[in-house]
Amino acid sequence: MIKKSVKVEYSEYETLEELDEIDNKLINKAIEIAKKSYSPYSQFPVGAAVLLDNGKIFAGNNQENIAYPSGTCAERSVLNYVHGNFPKNRIKILAVTALNTASLIPVSPCGFCRQVIVEMERLQGEPMKVILHKIGGSTFVFDAAFALLPLAFDDDILKNKE
Numbered sequence: 001m002i003k004k005s006v007k008v009e010y011s012e013y014e015t016l017e018e019l020d021e022i023d024n025k026l027i028n029k030a031i032e033i034a035k036k037s038y039s040p041y042s043q044f045p046v047g048a049a050v051l052l053d054n055g056k057i058f059a060g061n062n063q064e065n066i067a068y069p070s071g072t073c074a075e076r077s078v079l080n081y082v083h084g085n086f087p088k089n090r091i092k093i094l095a096v097t098a099l100n101t102a103s104l105i106p107v108s109p110c111g112f113c114r115q116v117i118v119e120m121e122r123l124q125g126e127p128m129k130v131i132l133h134k135i136g137g138s139t140f141v142f143d144a145a146f147a148l149l150p151l152a153f154d155d156d157i158l159k160n161k162e
Ligand SMILES: [Zn+2]
Pocket: 073, 074, 075, 076, 109, 110, 111, 112, 113, 114
């Protein structure tokens, strides 16, 4: 038996002034779109914004449904839209924020979203920076999305895909 461990590294920022201008722009987009979230059941609005390699920015929010599993998280709302419309473009940055949280640390993506984020990063063949922001609190920055889901489900079919 060999004992192994997984190490996850990220940077924590106390203030937004420490971050790049584009990071701030994406965080503000995520906050803006979170306010338009349809989350009457959870009262937990979440926003996500992405920067593509063509310079375009897109944003999405959580869309709930009375039939609970029918809803979609903010991250998957924007990622699925972007991947559907710009399959050849790479996602440089994903920024996520949630409103109405008591904690001063950022909310991190759910397991479903982590799997989607990691697969999109694998497909594009280059790191997707992930920014998790808490309004009035701290910001976590991951240089690559795979850190969010160590030992992610990995299908050989994906590895061999052109
Ligand atoms: Zn999610």
